[in-house]
Amino acid sequence: MVDQERSMLRASARIHDRLVEIGREILETPVPDAAWLECRRIARGMVKAHGHGWHLAVRRLRPQLVYALNTCRRRLDEAQSQFDNAAPNPNLPSLHDVFNDLTALERELADVRADLKRAKLSVVTDDIVLEGIDLGRFEILLDWSLLGRSLAYEVVALDPNPAASSSETTHPHVQANQLCEGDGRAPIRQALAEGRLFDFFLLVRQVIQTYNSASAYVSLTEWHGVDCRDCGRSLGEDERDHCNECGEEVCYDCSILCRDCDRSFCSDCAPRCPGCEETFCASCRSRCAGCGELFCEECLADDRCSSCRKTHEEETENADGQIPEGPSDQTSPYPSVQPVRLGEAGVPA
Amino acid sequence: MRVLAINHDGGGFADYLEIPEGTTVKELFERQVQSPNPENYLIRVNRQPVPADQVLQEGDRISFTPTKIEGA
Numbered sequence: 001m002v003d004q005e006r007s008m009l010r011a012s013a014r015i016h017d018r019l020v021e022i023g024r025e026i027l028e029t030p031v032p033d034a035a036w037l038e039c040r041r042i043a044r045g046m047v048k049a050h051g052h053g054w055h056l057a058v059r060r061l062r063p064q065l066v067y068a069l070n071t072c073r074r075r076l077d078e079a080q081s082q083f084d085n086a087a088p089n090p091n092l093p094s095l096h097d098v099f100n101d102l103t104a105l106e107r108e109l110a111d112v113r114a115d116l117k118r119a120k121l122s123v124v125t126d127d128i129v130l131e132g133i134d135l136g137r138f139e140i141l142l143d144w145s146l147l148g149r150s151l152a153y154e155v156v157a158l159d160p161n162p163a164a165s166s167s168e169t170t171h172p173h174v175q176a177n178q179l180c181e182g183d184g185r186a187p188i189r190q191a192l193a194e195g196r197l198f199d200f201f202l203l204v205r206q207v208i209q210t211y212n213s214a215s216a217y218v219s220l221t222e223w224h225g226v227d228c229r230d231c232g233r234s235l236g237e238d239e240r241d242h243c244n245e246c247g248e249e250v251c252y253d254c255s256i257l258c259r260d261c262d263r264s265f266c267s268d269c270a271p272r273c274p275g276c277e278e279t280f281c282a283s284c285r286s287r288c289a290g291c292g293e294l295f296c297e298e299c300l301a302d303d304r305c306s307s308c309r310k311t312h313e314e315e316t317e318n319a320d321g322q323i324p325e326g327p328s329d330q331t332s333p334y335p336s337v338q339p340v341r342l343g344e345a346g347v348p349a
Numbered sequence: 350m351r352v353l354a355i356n357h358d359g360g361g362f363a364d365y366l367e368i369p370e371g372t373t374v375k376e377l378f379e380r381q382v383q384s385p386n387p388e389n390y391l392i393r394v395n396r397q398p399v400p401a402d403q404v405l406q407e408g409d410r411i412s413f414t415p416t417k418i419e420g421a
Contacts, residue, residue, distance in 0.1 A: 206414060215419070
């Protein structure tokens with residue numbers, strides 16, 4: 001028997017032992033003995049106090065008994081839940097089944113290794129390439145000593161190409177070596193619970209090979225980061241601000257705050273007011289009725305900027321100061337040389 | 350005859366099924382998975398890929414695993 005086969009056989013035996021142990025643990029569901037004994041102690045005390053006529057003592061013990069009974073009821077509910085959720089595996093695999101799983105893994109997936117000291121079984125995938133982005137190989141690492149408990153496995157990037165915004169996100173659905181299983185959760189949990197390790201590794205591999213753009217830690221379109229709309233710098237997730245007008249991403253250095261509403265904008269969406277040179281968004285600016293330029297509210301009065309107001313006032317004054325023309329005399333044969341004033345007579349030319 | 354069928358499309362339960370003698374892998378797939386696209390599944394008999402017309406035997410272990418399983 002070659003070394004690898006011998007190693008797999010030993011690993012199979014250890015894994016099978018663990019699966020049997022899980023079955024025994026389930027049957028040893030703890031019942032709340034201590035909580036029940038406490039209830040009995042207090043109840044006995046109440047009976048004794050009542051017998052002696054110590055009514056004050058009975059009154060003091062009553063709330064203690066209520067508390068102890070509630071605690072006991074909670075512990076019973078927890079024990080029942082644990083018992084219900086951890087039913088013994090009716091399909092407990094034999095040692096032969098476990099060994100067949102491991103040898104089949106070597107045919108299906110590359111590089112299967114068993115570390116007997118650390119109780120770990122690992123499988124390495126091929127390069128995972130999703131939408132043209134090479135995420136490298138991943139090691140699916142199962143700690144069989146943790147079977148029957150949560151977090152028995154990890155997914156470790158061997159050639160990390162993490163998201164620009166998060167070094168812990170090595171795959172759209174893997175963060176801090178934990179796979180977010182999504183649709184794979186139920187079958188993966190079932191496979192682990194039943195000790196079907198071939199199925200488990202196959203399922204995890206299929207999840208890693210599938211990209212779900214609707215629910216990723218970091219989407220692949222943003223995998224290499226998002227560029228600032230204004231300066232073009234590549235931005236991490238915590239380096240971005242968001243233009244409230246056009247929706248583009250900007251860095252905090254390029255982000256502009258509207259002086260009135262205090263929201264953030266890119267440079268195009270919050271230009272300077274020509275009057276005061278402060279930055280305002282479109283909602284906080286209005287058009288001058290004179291020149292048509294956009295100004296902040298403070299720089300407009302009567303819907304005009306200061307320059308247009310001045311021009312408008314001058315025009316209005318000029319219009320007020322002009323001498324109105326006299327009524328036209330259509331019967332006179334002589335054109336007027338000078339306008340006729342009160343007290344004067346027209347002088348023919 | 351009795352076989353173990355594992356459908357990973359959903360809950361991933363393993364069930365012992367009674368099936369007629371001479372049932373092929375393809376026929377079992379159509380009965381269990383009810384999908385018109387077997388190419389979207391990894392189909393393994395006793396943990397190995399097999400042709401669609403392979404006739405199943407007593408005690409065979411058949412698994413159907415979707416090729417695309419979306420994480421979250």
